[in-house]
Amino acid sequence: MKLLLAPIKILLWIIGIILLLVTILLVLMHKSVKVPDITVSKDLETIVIEELDELIDDTNNDKTLNIGISENTANIEIKKQLLKQFTASTNPEYLYEDENIKFQGAWIEYKENTINVISGVHINAKIMTYKTSVSLSFEIVNTKSEIVLKLKKINVGNLPLAWLVSMSPNILKTFTGQDLNQMVTNILGDIGTFDIKKRELKVDLYKLADQANENKELLTLLLDVLFENDLVEFGIKDDNGTNKLGLTLDLNKIKNDKAAVVISAVDKINSEIELEIFLRNKALQSLISQEESISFSALDLNKVIDYSLANSLALENGVLSKQVVYKDYEIIIGVFYIEVKDNEVYLNVPIKIGKDNNYFKTTIIANVGLEKIDSDLGIEIKNLNIGEINFDNTEISALLTMFATEEMGFDNNKFLLQDFFAKFDQQGITFTTITINNDLIHFNYDFSGLSDVLDNLIGNTVSPVIAAKATEILGLIQTNSDISTAVDEMIDLIDNLSEEEKNEILDLINNLI
Numbered sequence: 143m144k145l146l147l148a149p150i151k152i153l154l155w156i157i158g159i160i161l162l163l164v165t166i167l168l169v170l171m172h173k174s175v176k177v178p179d180i181t182v183s184k185d186l187e188t189i190v191i192e193e194l195d196e197l198i199d200d201t202n203n204d205k206t207l208n209i210g211i212s213e214n215t216a217n218i219e220i221k222k223q224l225l226k227q228f229t230a231s232t233n234p235e236y237l238y239e240d241e242n243i244k245f246q247g248a249w250i251e252y253k254e255n256t257i258n259v260i261s262g263v264h265i266n267a268k269i270m271t272y273k274t275s276v277s278l279s280f281e282i283v284n285t286k287s288e289i290v291l292k293l294k295k296i297n298v299g300n301l302p303l304a305w306l307v308s309m310s311p312n313i314l315k316t317f318t319g320q321d322l323n324q325m326v327t328n329i330l331g332d333i334g335t336f337d338i339k340k341r342e343l344k345v346d347l348y349k350l351a352d353q354a355n356e357n358k359e360l361l362t363l364l365l366d367v368l369f370e371n372d373l374v375e376f377g378i379k380d381d382n383g384t385n386k387l388g389l390t391l392d393l394n395k396i397k398n399d400k401a402a403v404v405i406s407a408v409d410k411i412n413s414e415i416e417l418e419i420f421l422r423n424k425a426l427q428s429l430i431s432q433e434e435s436i437s438f439s440a441l442d443l444n445k446v447i448d449y450s451l452a453n454s455l456a457l458e459n460g461v462l463s464k465q466v467v468y469k470d471y472e473i474i475i476g477v478f479y480i481e482v483k484d485n486e487v488y489l490n491v492p493i494k495i496g497k498d499n500n501y502f503k504t505t506i507i508a509n510v511g512l513e514k515i516d517s518d519l520g521i522e523i524k525n526l527n528i529g530e531i532n533f534d535n536t537e538i539s540a541l542l543t544m545f546a547t548e549e550m551g552f553d554n555n556k557f558l559l560q561d562f563f564a565k566f567d568q569q570g571i572t573f574t575t576i577t578i579n580n581d582l583i584h585f586n587y588d589f590s591g592l593s594d595v596l597d598n599l600i601g602n603t604v605s606p607v608i609a610a611k612a613t614e615i616l617g618l619i620q621t622n623s624d625i626s627t628a629v630d631e632m633i634d635l636i637d638n639l640s641e642e643e644k645n646e647i648l649d650l651i652n653n654l655i
Contacts, residue, residue, distance in 0.1 A: 177235075177246050177262060180217050189215065194471060197393070198496035205393040205502060210379065210386035217249045224248060242266050252378045252385040255282050257291060274298060280343055282377055289376050293341035361467075363540055371395065371531050396529040398505040402492035403444060403479040411449035420445070423633050425566055430615060430629050435577075435584040436566070443583060444479045450559055451477055462491075471497050478557075485578040487512060489521060489557070504528055508538075512576045512583065519562035605643060608635055 184192070190209060197207050224237060224247065231239045237247035246262030257280045265272040276298055280291035336343045347365055368374045368391060375390040411417050428436045451462065463475040476492035489508045494501035508526040512519065526533045563573060566585075575586045611632045618625045636647055 178213070178217065178249055178251075180221065180249075181214060183212070183214050183218070186211065186215060186219055191469065194468075194496075195500070198471075198500040198502045200500060205397045207391040207393060208388060209390075210381050210388040212381075212384055212386050213250060213252055216387065220248055220250065236264075244271075252387060253279075255378055256280065256294070257282070257378070257387070289345040289347070291343040291345075293343065363537065366537065367396075367528075367531060367533075393502065394529075395531055396504050397502065398507075398529050399503050400505055402476050402505070403440075403481075403490070404476075405445055405448045409441065409445055411445050414453075417446070417449055419637070421566065423637070425571060426633055426636065427629055430612075430632055435586040436571075438583045438585070440480050440482045440581075440583075446559060446562065447479065448477055450562075467495065471495065474501070482578065482581045482583065485581065487578060487583065489523070514563060514573055514576065515556075515558065517561050517564040519559040521557040521559070523556070605635070605639060605647065608632070608639075608647060611635055 189211065193207055193209055196202055197205060221237070228238050231237060231244075233239060233244075235246070236244045238245040242265060244264040244266065246264065248259060248261040251258040251260065259278040259280065261276045263274055263276070265274070277295070278293060279295035281294050283290055283292045335346075348362060373392045373395065375388075375392075377388060378385055379388045380386075381388075411420055424436050424438070424442070428434075461474055462477050464472055466472050472495070474494045476494075478489055478491045481488045481490060487510050489510045491506040491508075492503070493506065494503050496502055506526060506528050508523045511522045511524055513522065514520070523538055526538045566573070571587050573585050573587045577584045577586060611628065615625050615628045615632065618628060636644060639647065
């Protein structure tokens, strides 16, 4: 008999041990959690708009964009994402329920540099309601272009299962009807991924740019600049006693409040005839002054640029481009202009981002070279910066391709002032080189008959006044005196002639060229 009872005792021992283990597991996995009160507060969109308004406020000197998301705000967004996956329960205590499963929902808590994701589940066991929860703890370990969170802990109730991470999705699926990957993916939406094998959660900020309706390329380039220059910080920060998951963009290195050069109404060139007169007078001034170069100040060249762009693109109010980037916030690109400093030429492109006359301002500043390309003036980008940030050649090409068009005369990283030299060609002047001296741009040409110009004007029978002024200028030249005032007066005299007289005087000059 004892021999027969021995196997039964062993079986009972095994059953007892199994029941004990199951009981221990059920006790360890049992945990009741309380869903946090999710109060009505600012949603993420409102927070972003408020921060943008502060950024573009002219009275605010600190140009740092801080997007801080509290637990409450984050949980509102999580709930929205979850409710996209299933029909909400009519019972306010649960987010979803069926005959056996009652899902309380999922929410997050911030602890220093850790984000805890908690999910509560009640299981209907007929004789009782078994309560458990799943808790995941993520440590922020990377803040570059991808926000990487490392999964440090997984608890089902009070039972730690990080060591058994490959099995936890199945355990969780038993309780909730969805595996761990699916639960986290539902919370993240389309902006992140969760790799259970690597135990890593990644939120890709570039995917946020991809979701933009417009200007995806601009947002992507902006993210490149921010990450490469360490202008982005991500982490949990204390905001007046409230922990917030914060994304900080330091735009102080990018800002530039310099006033854009705008051509006044008095200086504007408004028609092709006015442009022709302006350039012809430049040529006359050079020929009469025997300089062998036509000199342009920055203002002179900007007048031509302003007219050329306005004429080819039908610009309004000095705006080259205006596009909406988010809601009613727009990016405005002004007409570019030239500056000459220390005998270097700089192309400036003013940029404003904002709305309602409040803007974050900066300026793209490019050191450029000038060259004659057939009848066009080529402006080639040599290097470029925005504020304190330097751009490499790839970024320069991307930026210019984004904003520049063929109508603007843009080709192969060069802006072309089309037909700039054509008006001078009509005067018979052929340019050889372009030099910078005394902060003036000199378009040089070779002509050996300059001394005969004044002699021809002195001997002209069209206008005795012109002849007298030419004699005065020649006398000043012979005594090495300043002739600039007399030359300007000569130009004014020629301009005041009738068209027939003016053409005869110009013929006298052109015959010598």
